[in-house]
Amino acid sequence: MKKILALTIAVVLTFAMFTGCTSNTSTSGKDGKVIKIGIFEPASGQNAGGGKQEVLGMRYANTVTPTVTINGETYKIELVEVDNQSDTSKAKTAAQKLVSENVSVVLGSYGSGVSIAAGSIFKDAKIPAIGASCTNPQVTLGNEYYFRVCFLDPFQGTVMANFAKEKGCKKAAVLTQAGDDYSAGLGNYFAEAFEKAGGKVVKADFQGGETDFSAIVSNFLKENVDVIFAPSSIETAPLIIKQARTAGIKCPIMGGDTWENETIIKNSGDAAKDIYLSTFFDENDTSNAAAANFVKGFKDFLKADPKNLTNNGGTEGVAAVSALGYDAYMVAVEAIKAANSVKGEDICKAISKVNYNGVTGNITFDSNGDANKSMAYIKTIENGAFKFLRTQSVQK
Known part of the structure; x- marks a missing residue:
């Protein structure tokens, strides 16, 4: 009886093992x-x-x-x-x-x-x-x-760098979150493209969870930058925007696709002026x-x-x-x-x-698994809402 019971248990365990790996x-x-x-x-x-x-x-x-x-x-x-x-x-x-x-x-x-x-x-x-x-x-x-x-970010960074140069910006501050693949990566791609186009770049970074950017934006003010590019999270963006404006910075402040979120507008309040971002889609585009x-x-x-x-x-x-x-x-x-x-x-x-x-x-x-896309939407914030400005591509 014990042998039969042992054999039965072995069969059940074997079946469970193979069905678990199916x-x-x-x-x-x-x-x-x-x-x-x-x-x-x-x-x-x-x-x-x-x-x-x-x-x-x-x-x-x-x-x-x-x-x-x-x-x-x-x-x-x-x-x-x-x-x-x-x-x-x-x-x-x-x-x-x-x-x-x-x-x-x-x-x-x-x-x-x-x-x-x-x-x-x-x-x-x-x-x-x-x-x-x-x-x-x-x-x-x-x-x-x-x-x-x-x-991808190399494309997005170049799009925003070109947009900044077309607005007459010559010196850019790039503010990124240390250790964050998105923020650090996009910031670097923007900086590379901006410098390639003849601009100068001042860099700074912050730690995740940081909320006080007063020292950083004060330095940007001293450096007399004429654009800030700060790809960051939805939570962090309003803090950067408000503290930059409070410090007296009046130049354009730009971000990437993460900035297209209504809470950024709400939490930035009256400071959300001369703000620009790149994104993937616009609901008012009737061409498709x-x-x-x-x-x-x-x-x-x-x-x-x-x-x-x-x-x-x-x-x-x-x-x-x-x-x-x-x-x-x-x-x-x-x-x-x-x-x-x-x-x-x-x-x-x-x-x-x-x-x-x-x-x-x-x-x-493409062969790397990336979508073959070559156009971004540039948006601003106006009257408490996102407003489509233009599409922008990068010549290859």
């Missing part, structure tokens, strides 16, 4: 077949505001396209969300949770640092990830399982029919649930990262259909061949 990422239940898409985004920490807006775009996309057909069968698309807490030290744990949930593909993250930190986790698990707004080149470099639908349809549907989605409006910063404005989140989801769906499979390896191969007309423009990928 690469089949679909499930069957009372609602039929299910394929899981992981959402790897910050719901807390300094990038929570942008992360929530990016997730809203993904959730809305899921309401538009809630199913996908694989091998003639309809699969319900289930979103599995994890909070990477805007923290590179916690990003790997969040990524591993998605792997344990047997997702077929991952979307995210807002914040290049956490995307870079999690990249090896997804690569080792052979689960493709599609970033929406993570712009640092290191996100996809050397990782065939990471893609993105946005432009897909974009127009998205804007209408997304606004209805926001108004249908008070929680959605809260996560969007309390307004009906359509953030560029929401549009990118939508596109990232739709690219994933296109790849799943093309792969005709739930396996990450198959989907990864299909992503590289996707040609999708998204709301942020046509999306194809």
Whole structure:
């Protein structure tokens, strides 16, 4: 009897071991077949505001396209969300949770640092990830399982440097967060392009969580700079803007894509004057029919649930990262259909061949997994709202 019991336990343990290692990422239940898409985004920490807006775009996309057909069968698309807490030290744990949930593909993250930190986790698990707004080149470099639908920081930094030079700026202050891949990277790309165009650059950095910038901006005032470029988090940007204006700095203050968030306007108050930023999308751009349809549907989605409006910063404005989140989801769906499979390896191969007309423009990928994009939107803040100024490209 003991031998039979021991044999039975051994068989059960062996079966459990192999089923735990299976690469089949679909499930069957009372609602039929299910394929899981992981959402790897910050719901807390300094990038929570942008992360929530990016997730809203993904959730809305899921309401538009809630199913996908694989091998003639309809699969319900289930979103599995994890909070990477805007923290590179916690990003790997969040990524591993998605792997344990047997997702077929991952979307995210807002914040290049956490995307870079999690990249090896997804690569080792052979689960493709599609970033929406993570712009640092290191996100996809050397990782065939990471893609993105946005432009990159070398391009964005050059766009803003050229814009500053065209406004007549000759001496720029570049203020970045030490150790932050996005802030430090974008700041350096701006500085390189600005100096290449004949300008002079004064650099300074600060630590994460720092709130007092009075000494830094006072030095900028002494240096007589005529533009400040400060790519930073949503939480930090208003502090820099207000303290710079309080110190008597009247020159333009510029940032990158993270600055397109309504809370920056609210928290900067009257100091938000002569502010400029680069971003990926403008809701008033009527040149793309897909974009127009998205804007209408997304606004209805926001108004249908008070929680959605809260996560969007309390307004009906359509953030560029929401549009990118939508596109990232739709690219994933296109790849799943093309792969005709739930396996990450198959989907990864299909992503590289996707040609999708998204709301942020046509999306194809280069050999590094980066979207082939060459245009940015320049916006300012006017009368308490973001205002589109122009599009800007970089000649290659």
